[in-house]
Amino acid sequence: MVSASRITWFAIAFTFALPSMLLMFREDGRITSGTWITSVLFAAAIATTATIFLGEAKQ
Structure with a gap:
C-alpha cells in the first residue's frame, strides 16, 4: 500500500x-x-529499496 510516509521516503532517497x-x-x-x-x-x-525498508504503512 502506498502511504504518505512511503512517498516521502521515495522522494528523499531518489x-x-x-x-x-x-x-x-x-x-x-x-x-x-x-x-x-x-x-x-x-x-x-x-x-524503492529504501522505501520498502524505511517507509511505514498503516495496516
Whole structure:
C-alpha cells in the first residue's frame, strides 16, 4: 500500500541517489542521454529499496 510516509521516503532517497548515479555513470566527464536513463533507473531502484525498508504503512 502506498502511504504518505512511503512517498516521502521515495522522494528523499531518489533526490539523493540521482546525482550520485549521474556522477558514477558519466562517460569521459560528459553526461549523455544514456547516462540519464541508466542513472534514473538505478536511482529508482535504490529509492524503492529504501522505501520498502524505511517507509511505514498503516495496516
